[in-house]
Amino acid sequence: MARKATNQFGRRTVDFRSGDSFCSAWLYLPAAVSDAPVPVVVMGHGLGATREMGLAPYAERFAAAGLAVLVFTYRHLGDSGGQPRQVLSMTKQLADWDAAIEYAVNLQEVDGSRVAVWGSSLGGGHAIAVAARHPELRAAVAQCPFTDGLASAGALGVRESLVLFGFVARDLLAKARGKEPICVPVAAAPGQPGLMTAPDALSGMLALLPTDYQWVNRAAARSVVSLLRYRPGRSAKRIAAPILICISATDSVAPPAQTERYARQAPHGDVRLYDAGHFDFYLGEAFEKLVTDQTEFLVGHLQAAPAPSRPSEQTDADG
Numbered sequence: 001m002a003r004k005a006t007n008q009f010g011r012r013t014v015d016f017r018s019g020d021s022f023c024s025a026w027l028y029l030p031a032a033v034s035d036a037p038v039p040v041v042v043m044g045h046g047l048g049a050t051r052e053m054g055l056a057p058y059a060e061r062f063a064a065a066g067l068a069v070l071v072f073t074y075r076h077l078g079d080s081g082g083q084p085r086q087v088l089s090m091t092k093q094l095a096d097w098d099a100a101i102e103y104a105v106n107l108q109e110v111d112g113s114r115v116a117v118w119g120s121s122l123g124g125g126h127a128i129a130v131a132a133r134h135p136e137l138r139a140a141v142a143q144c145p146f147t148d149g150l151a152s153a154g155a156l157g158v159r160e161s162l163v164l165f166g167f168v169a170r171d172l173l174a175k176a177r178g179k180e181p182i183c184v185p186v187a188a189a190p191g192q193p194g195l196m197t198a199p200d201a202l203s204g205m206l207a208l209l210p211t212d213y214q215w216v217n218r219a220a221a222r223s224v225v226s227l228l229r230y231r232p233g234r235s236a237k238r239i240a241a242p243i244l245i246c247i248s249a250t251d252s253v254a255p256p257a258q259t260e261r262y263a264r265q266a267p268h269g270d271v272r273l274y275d276a277g278h279f280d281f282y283l284g285e286a287f288e289k290l291v292t293d294q295t296e297f298l299v300g301h302l303q304a305a306p307a308p309s310r311p312s313e314q315t316d317a318d319g
Contacts (some may be wrong), residue, residue, distance in 0.1 A: 037109060127243075234262065
């Protein structure tokens with residue numbers, strides 16, 4: 001998997017305010033940070049996932065290349081704050097990205113004029129949306145990105161969608177009554193209720209879990225409404241910064257044809273297709289290829305002269 005380089009960087013656990021609560025994060029600092037402020041990459045994960053699930057190997061490689069890295073977990077998940085638990089709100093997650101960027105640029109070890117974002121899966125969609133909202137960013141990476149809620153719902157299947165919407169109706173009623181969320185699995189076997197039921201979804205998510213880490217494989221069913229309304233791919237045409245968009249040509253969760261159509265609209269987009277599946281991007285040869293490409297991209301653009309800024313624009317999300 002990742003090549004260890006423990007003498008080239010350090011890592012500490014931090015947290016920062018977001019909305020009415022906080023996000024927990026890891027802050028990686030390269031050994032060279034004592035000499036001068038360094039560029040920073042802000043990283044966020046995918047659907048219902050926490051930072052412990054396969055992001056450390058990427059962050060380690062970026063840090064070993066001389067970049068600071070902030071890897072955070074969204075509110076309502078993992079060891080971050082937020083009540084009720086396991087609610088996936090696109091509006092709140094985008095606010096978490098904004099808060100993470102604000103926190104990162106104010107770190108004394110960081111050069112706040114050289115910031116990039118990196119996201120995978122749903123986080124890859126967020127990276128697209130956030131890059132459109134933050135023209136001051138120097139670069140962005142979107143890995144196997146979720147770009148269109150309706151397209152991903154179509155990949156789920158009609159029968160599975162109908163079953164899922166039964167849970168959604170019950171959970172919305174529970175919300176109206178002030179009750180605890182009614183949850184469904186984030187990843188489930190084909191034919192079972194869940195947000196992701198592709199043949200490789202459950203095994204793919206479980207393969208990312210560190211030993212003894214207890215991932216909560218549940219999401220409030222109301223999250224489906226937020227996901228359906230979310231179409232971050234439409235923001236690609238408004239991204240001012242260079243963006244590397246890494247697409248799985250066989251993606252079982254984020255339909256690659258729709259993703260590529262959006263990706264090609266980015267004015268300074270570098271679109272690359274990989275043969276590995278959606279959940280293979282974190283492991284083995286696929287990981288090695290992706291992290292090599294991404295490190296080269298990030299280091300190159302974070303060391304380059306800044307691009308001129310323009311007014312920020314909002315993106316599509318739930319209200």
